[in-house]
Amino acid sequence: MPLDEHALARRRDAHPLAKVWPVLRRSLAAATAGPGQLLFLSDADGHLLWVEGDHATLRVAERAHLLPGALWSEEFAGTSGVGTALATGRPFQVFGAEHFLSAATAFTCTATPIHDPATGELLGVLDFTCAERDWQPLAVPLLDTARRLALSELEAVRLRETARVRNRYVERLTRRLGTRSAIAAPDGAIVHSDPPGWLPARLPGPPREGPAVLPGGQVVLLERLAAGGLFLVTAGDAATGPVVTPTLRFHGLGRARASLEIAGTTHELARRHSEIMALLLADPGGMTAKALATEVYGPEGRAITVRAELARLRAVLGHRLASDPYRVTGEFEADFLALDRDVAAAPVPELLDRYPGPLLPGSRAPGVAALRDRLHDRLRHRVADAADPDSAIRWAALPHNR
Structure with missing residues (x-):
């Protein structure tokens, strides 16, 4: 049982078959309505993500670990409907004692793999399981029909998503003159x-x-x-110039949550992602997951926690987020870094124009607090050294100084 409740929920939410599971449940409702009948949907690794059946059968199935979160790949469970269908890449039936695990010999399993209709990637396995004595001779064609229905629904979802994103980005493309x-x-x-x-x-x-x-x-x-x-x-090419990764722009001064501009699109980052981005941008050489966890969560921070946040952040950054160590690649600009760079030379009024407030003022991340305090102190000393009454008044009026 490698997936606890929270890990199972995250994997379900992110899985492409989550969109078709309700359709499969409805289409196969009659097959799972009777006692002793179960319907599984696994991911491509063999984790059971969804299990459907009556309460009495589910209680019996739990004793054989046929429940959400269990891992039924061939590597961990030997011959089984889910695991062997994954291993062979084709529909498969396992009768009673053919199962490797003795706990599963009371069942007959019929399974069929589901592939992404666009890429051919294996997404998971649909499995119908019943008591050995109640074997259904039509289980294979029934599951194949359900598989085809799932493929049709996946294709419909893909087409809807394509149309939505296409409409969203066509205007952006037209702005890229030349x-x-x-x-x-x-x-x-x-x-x-x-x-x-x-x-x-x-x-x-x-x-x-x-x-x-x-x-x-x-x-x-x-x-x-x-x-x-x-x-x-x-x-x-020669006409348009070399391929250049668009500059990434980070805005975090005076903001509870940072904004990130990438190729004409603005992303409002979550608080943790704002903190992680600020830290990575401030250290272009990169940080290990452990070092980043300490800077975000403190001495008790766990690398596994920050890796999960980085995986979610990668959906925004894409190839710009490199690993070993974690770092942001390509050209980038950050308002707090640019201001820190110009503190010594730029006119004080200009510096104050560019300082709406401290970096991520609500953040308690130790690393962010250090960046925030350093920049704020440098500005404070620069304003004091300038001996300009107007600048001193503007500085005192900042929310952080009241």
């Missing part, structure tokens, strides 16, 4: 191009973030627009 751009689906199909026809109808292979060279020699930059979703493709 730059050839396109939107690519996760399978490489070009769903929008500006101008039309500058790319082939499909990119070779599944898209990956970062610079790429197409078979014809065209150099492009691919950026993920949404986690698991579409990609922005930008050209780079």
